[in-house]
Amino acid sequence: MRTLLHSTAAAVLAFSASLPGISASAQDMIELTLWSRADPSGPLRPGNILKGAERLNAQLEKDGADYRVSITVLEQPDQGGYDGDAERLLRSYAIGEGPDIFHAAHEWICAFAEPGFLFDLTDFTNDHPEFFADIFPSLWASTECGGRRFAVPQDAEARMFFFNKNLMRQAGFSDEEIESLDERVLAGEVTLDDMSDIAQQVVEKTDAEYGILHRPSRGPDYLMIFNQYGSSFLDPETGKLLLEEDKLADAYGWFERNVENGVTPGNNTSLEWNYIRDQFYQDNNAAMWMYGVWDLGSSAFPRGVPSDQESFFEQFGWTAAPAPEKGGRPGSLTHPIVYGVGAGEHAETAATVVGYASDAELNTDHAVTTTHIGIKRAQLDDPRYAEAWTLALATELLEFTHYMPNHPDFGTLNAVIYEALQGVETGQLSAADAAVYVIEEAGARIPDSIVVN
Amino acid sequence: MGATAEDAAIRASARSSMKGRERANMAMFLGPAFLVVGFFFVVPVFVDIAISFTDLGRELRITEITTKNYERAFVSDRQLPAVIWRTLWYVGATLLIFNTTFGLLLALATTSISRTSGTFFRAVWLLPRMSPSVVYAILWVWSVHGGDTSLVNQVLMHLAGTEEPIDLRQTSPMWVIIFANGFIGASFAMIILTSAIRSIPGHLYHAARCDGAGSLARVWHITLPQLRWPLTYIFIWQTLSLLTSFEYILLITGGGPFRATTVYAIFIFQRAFGSSGQYAYGAALAFFLIVPGVILALLLWRISNMRRLLQRPRIEVQ
Numbered sequence: 001m002r003t004l005l006h007s008t009a010a011a012v013l014a015f016s017a018s019l020p021g022i023s024a025s026a027q028d029m030i031e032l033t034l035w036s037r038a039d040p041s042g043p044l045r046p047g048n049i050l051k052g053a054e055r056l057n058a059q060l061e062k063d064g065a066d067y068r069v070s071i072t073v074l075e076q077p078d079q080g081g082y083d084g085d086a087e088r089l090l091r092s093y094a095i096g097e098g099p100d101i102f103h104a105a106h107e108w109i110c111a112f113a114e115p116g117f118l119f120d121l122t123d124f125t126n127d128h129p130e131f132f133a134d135i136f137p138s139l140w141a142s143t144e145c146g147g148r149r150f151a152v153p154q155d156a157e158a159r160m161f162f163f164n165k166n167l168m169r170q171a172g173f174s175d176e177e178i179e180s181l182d183e184r185v186l187a188g189e190v191t192l193d194d195m196s197d198i199a200q201q202v203v204e205k206t207d208a209e210y211g212i213l214h215r216p217s218r219g220p221d222y223l224m225i226f227n228q229y230g231s232s233f234l235d236p237e238t239g240k241l242l243l244e245e246d247k248l249a250d251a252y253g254w255f256e257r258n259v260e261n262g263v264t265p266g267n268n269t270s271l272e273w274n275y276i277r278d279q280f281y282q283d284n285n286a287a288m289w290m291y292g293v294w295d296l297g298s299s300a301f302p303r304g305v306p307s308d309q310e311s312f313f314e315q316f317g318w319t320a321a322p323a324p325e326k327g328g329r330p331g332s333l334t335h336p337i338v339y340g341v342g343a344g345e346h347a348e349t350a351a352t353v354v355g356y357a358s359d360a361e362l363n364t365d366h367a368v369t370t371t372h373i374g375i376k377r378a379q380l381d382d383p384r385y386a387e388a389w390t391l392a393l394a395t396e397l398l399e400f401t402h403y404m405p406n407h408p409d410f411g412t413l414n415a416v417i418y419e420a421l422q423g424v425e426t427g428q429l430s431a432a433d434a435a436v437y438v439i440e441e442a443g444a445r446i447p448d449s450i451v452v453n
Numbered sequence: 454m455g456a457t458a459e460d461a462a463i464r465a466s467a468r469s470s471m472k473g474r475e476r477a478n479m480a481m482f483l484g485p486a487f488l489v490v491g492f493f494f495v496v497p498v499f500v501d502i503a504i505s506f507t508d509l510g511r512e513l514r515i516t517e518i519t520t521k522n523y524e525r526a527f528v529s530d531r532q533l534p535a536v537i538w539r540t541l542w543y544v545g546a547t548l549l550i551f552n553t554t555f556g557l558l559l560a561l562a563t564t565s566i567s568r569t570s571g572t573f574f575r576a577v578w579l580l581p582r583m584s585p586s587v588v589y590a591i592l593w594v595w596s597v598h599g600g601d602t603s604l605v606n607q608v609l610m611h612l613a614g615t616e617e618p619i620d621l622r623q624t625s626p627m628w629v630i631i632f633a634n635g636f637i638g639a640s641f642a643m644i645i646l647t648s649a650i651r652s653i654p655g656h657l658y659h660a661a662r663c664d665g666a667g668s669l670a671r672v673w674h675i676t677l678p679q680l681r682w683p684l685t686y687i688f689i690w691q692t693l694s695l696l697t698s699f700e701y702i703l704l705i706t707g708g709g710p711f712r713a714t715t716v717y718a719i720f721i722f723q724r725a726f727g728s729s730g731q732y733a734y735g736a737a738l739a740f741f742l743i744v745p746g747v748i749l750a751l752l753l754w755r756i757s758n759m760r761r762l763l764q765r766p767r768i769e770v771q
Contacts, residue, residue, distance in 0.1 A: 094513035423711035
């Protein structure tokens with residue numbers, strides 16, 4: 001079974017959650033499949049599902065039930081990030097080979113829900129408050145399509161501008177200017193262009209080569225800039241994806257100016273992820289890096305960035321995305337990862353496993369080891385969570401946070417937005433042309449899902 | 454009388470058994486080829502055409518039979534004209550610079566030196582064709598990437614004294630894929646033309662020498678006219694092959710940066726299997742590649758009078 005996933009799986013780990021002393025063969029075994037990406041930024045996303053199955057089996061034994069659950073993990077290497085994952089999983093479901101449980105970026109959930117690939121979790125989550133009642137209400141919004149819940153939040157995070165204080169000092173900024181930068185951004189005193197200006201001064205006055213670097217693949221972070229320039233991408237009236245040419249052009253304009261001023265390299269979109277991280281965290285070669293808090297746990301600390309709060313903030317800082325105009329509101333983006341449950345024969349059992357996996361303690365294990373934000377109120381009381389300074393500070397940014405729209409075609413639109421960004425940065429499109437390109441391309445690829453303003 | 458009738462019957466039976474054997478032989482020898490051509494060339498064309506009239510998308514469901522994919526290609530897909538021009542430019546440049554001209558030069562050069570050296574240089578030029586696509590593409594990426602560790606930048610910075618590394622995939626992506634494909638394409642012409650040059654009777658050259666022809670004159674007046682048909686064949690074959698160029702471009706530039714190297718075959722791939730998973734539209738675009746492919750092949754066949762090349766020789770030379 002599941003031949004498609006099997007064929008591409010990098011590693012297939014079979015996990016039989018039978019307890020000592022109990023022969024698994026004595027009971028019926030419900031075999032569930034779990035799709036997961038081999039990802040150092042979240043090994044417990046599959047790991048907690050396995051523990052959830054273990055806990056369910058323990059409960060089943062206590063209840064004297066005549067069945068047990070086993071989980072087969074289908075683990076794939078990263079190929080094209082969460083967008084690539086979702087596209088492949090959609091194809092698997094389309095031919096009836098989808099997994100029982102998987103994790104995905106929230107904005108893709110409606111693409112799975114619309115054709116009926118997912119188990120509608122609305123009633124199940126309401127009927128099982130013991131698993132789900134404590135989850136932050138704001139996070140549930142990221143799992144809904146048409147008012148129904150189709151997934152369970154797994155984690156959240158905050159995306160921000162990291163900056164290198166050492167380079168800013170070398171460029172002649174005073175300690176006061178540097179230490180107050182994040183607060184001035186939050187107060188609306190520093191604009192996006194001011195950030196570019198700071199980065200430009202670093203490039204001009206120090207040996208650092210790069211001003212502001214951003215991710216080299218499609219994904220969420222650069223969308224913060226579009227949010228800041230007024231694009232919410234969702235039309236509340238029609239529920240369709242909203243494209244506003246002038247606002248798109250404004251956002252592309254910022255990236256265009258950055259390349260013109262030598263702040264962002266024209267080939268940012270073709271740099272390697274690890275090269276970028278080396279430049280920023282390790283080599284003192286970039287003033288700023290637009291990314292997210294979990295990168296500290298999986299990339300920065302392993303590169304020798306100090307993991308205690310005081311030493312970290314001596315060398316680095318972070319802040320929300322500034323407003324485009326003085327006095328404007330800063331912004332951040334959170335991008336929850338969610339568990340989806342396939343609409344198969346064992347959907348309820350799979351949902352129960354997800355319920356056990358969403359336990360506060362297990363989720364805190366994930367949160368503190370990978371610097372992701374948790375999903376339940378109870379986690380805030382966990383001393384381990386409180387000790388993880390990155391989480392407490394990143395949580396402050398949630399005040400300004402945006403979500404990407406939960407729309408089946410947002411992933412496709414984001415691919416177009418990213419293509420145009422590459423066009424702008426490589427000098428093949430002007431900012432104004434990029435806005436037109438997005439509208440035309442989205443009109444060609446997803447004509448029924450967009451509204452143009 | 455009886456014997457004659459018997460003879461006739463035997464002859465008829467022999468004829469019919471011979472015909473039967475001929476048919477069996479034909480089925481045996483040509484059958485596998487027919488099956489391969491049928492399953493891998495003819496059936497996919499019909500499958501492609503059938504899919505192009507549906508709305509097959511990433512959910513792999515067909516809900517309607519429609520012509521909207523063709524309407525979209527002709528009316529609303531604004532990228533298409535640029536992609537077609539880019540493809541023509543890529544095919545034309547690769548074909549003229551490498552797949553014919555450079556291949557011819559290689560064949561002329563390697564046949565005019567000693568046999569051992571000629572074989573050695575031809576073997577070197579065959580290496581790109583013999584390497585697995587991914588290995589060859591990775592070598593190109595290592596050679597031209599924008600970091601200071603790429604082969605090009607090592608040479609430029611350490612030998613030529615350039616200060617900043619250059620990123621050829623950003624500044625001249627089209628030339629990168631033309632060179633990458635051309636290095637492979639050139640060996641095709643090299644091999645065919647080498648054997649064609651070898652088959653030119655030596656006495657023509659001796660006679661020309663006696664008449665006082667220099668080496669250039671011998672190439673111009675003897676070799677090139679004899680290569681007309683092989684060159685025509687190479688031209689036709691390589692045009693069709695380049696129109697479907699795909700894997701090296703995908704591996705080296707991915708069709709980018711932005712759309713700078715998105716030629717038609719890459720465009721089909723992006724539309725069909727990219728973010729939107731529009732298989733039916735991809736099938737319609739692929740259909741456009743099939744039609745001109747067939748038309749072009751027939752047209753070039755006609756123009757170049759290829760039929761004469763394939764005719765039975767009028768005299769038999771023993």
